[in-house]
Amino acid sequence: MTVRKYLVLAGVTIFAAMGDSLLAYGMRQVGSLSWHHLPEVILAVFNPWVALGVLLLLGFFASYMTALSWADLTYVLPATSLGYVLLALIARFWLHEDVTSSRWLGILLISAGVGFVTQGPALTHHPPASVSEECLPAIASTRAEP
Amino acid sequence: MKHLYTWSAIAVIVLASTAGDVLLSRAMKQIGDVGELRRRSGLLSVVGSILRHPSFLLGVLAMTVAFYSLLFGLSWGDVSLVAPASASLTFVASAIAAKFFLHERVDHRRWLAAVLVAAGVLLLAA
Numbered sequence: 001m002t003v004r005k006y007l008v009l010a011g012v013t014i015f016a017a018m019g020d021s022l023l024a025y026g027m028r029q030v031g032s033l034s035w036h037h038l039p040e041v042i043l044a045v046f047n048p049w050v051a052l053g054v055l056l057l058l059g060f061f062a063s064y065m066t067a068l069s070w071a072d073l074t075y076v077l078p079a080t081s082l083g084y085v086l087l088a089l090i091a092r093f094w095l096h097e098d099v100t101s102s103r104w105l106g107i108l109l110i111s112a113g114v115g116f117v118t119q120g121p122a123l124t125h126h127p128p129a130s131v132s133e134e135c136l137p138a139i140a141s142t143r144a145e146p
Numbered sequence: 147m148k149h150l151y152t153w154s155a156i157a158v159i160v161l162a163s164t165a166g167d168v169l170l171s172r173a174m175k176q177i178g179d180v181g182e183l184r185r186r187s188g189l190l191s192v193v194g195s196i197l198r199h200p201s202f203l204l205g206v207l208a209m210t211v212a213f214y215s216l217l218f219g220l221s222w223g224d225v226s227l228v229a230p231a232s233a234s235l236t237f238v239a240s241a242i243a244a245k246f247f248l249h250e251r252v253d254h255r256r257w258l259a260a261v262l263v264a265a266g267v268l269l270l271a272a
Binding site for chain 2: 004009042074084088106107113116126
């Protein structure tokens with residue numbers, strides 16, 4: 001794992017949390033949508049907060065795809081779950097919502113999970129011989145872990 | 147009856163987003179490290195090969211199904227049940243799917259991480 005790769009994982013985490021928050025903030029301004037007023041659904045993306053949220057979620061998707069190109073799914077998913085913690089902290093310190101003790105416990109558990117998974121290897125190395133018979137030949141990557 | 151609808155929606159969300167994650171992960175592993183590829187053949191060519199990859203397209207389709215099921219689920223059940231239940235079950239389902247479909251080595255450390263994060267997400271939303 002290089003600094004650049006940790007930055008990509010941080011990007012996944014931050015883009016997702018910020019994108020979701022901005023989307024939620026914008027949608028609260030737009031008001032509730034209904035299927036009978038489809039034009040409103042389309043107009044919703046012209047709300048600046050919603051537009052910025054969508055932009056950040058595109059950034060999330062790009063960094064998520066980048067991370068999955070060199071790390072296992074079972075590494076990327078827990079490693080980037082700090083986004084939930086970030087959301088709770090945004091709720092506490094920016095939106096001044098009440099964070100209960102069970103939520104702090106949740107933050108603790110997620111952080112522990114992130115700590116566990118990031119201590120291990122990021123990518124499973126499949127020996128080419130054992131995978132050659134199976135249906136995912138291209139995953140039998142011989143790339144070395146940088 | 148409403149309860150059944152809500153939990154069916156949660157089941158569909160979990161299945162679809164797990165399938166989406168597995169397909170996207172499989173596509174990106176087959177394409178290879180995008181950082182290296184970009185240096186060798188340029189950003190546009192990398193983006194092109196991702197957008198043309200069948201597993202990527204299927205993965206996006208599965209994610210779309212998951213997103214719309216979430217919308218339906220939210221209209222049937224409470225957001226404080228549907229969102230955390232589907233998010234935390236997806237962490238565990240993805241670990242199982244990654245082991246069997248992607249042949250990832252899911253050791254004790256990764257199982258523990260998946261379960262801790264799943265429990266943490268549930269508590270955050272409680």
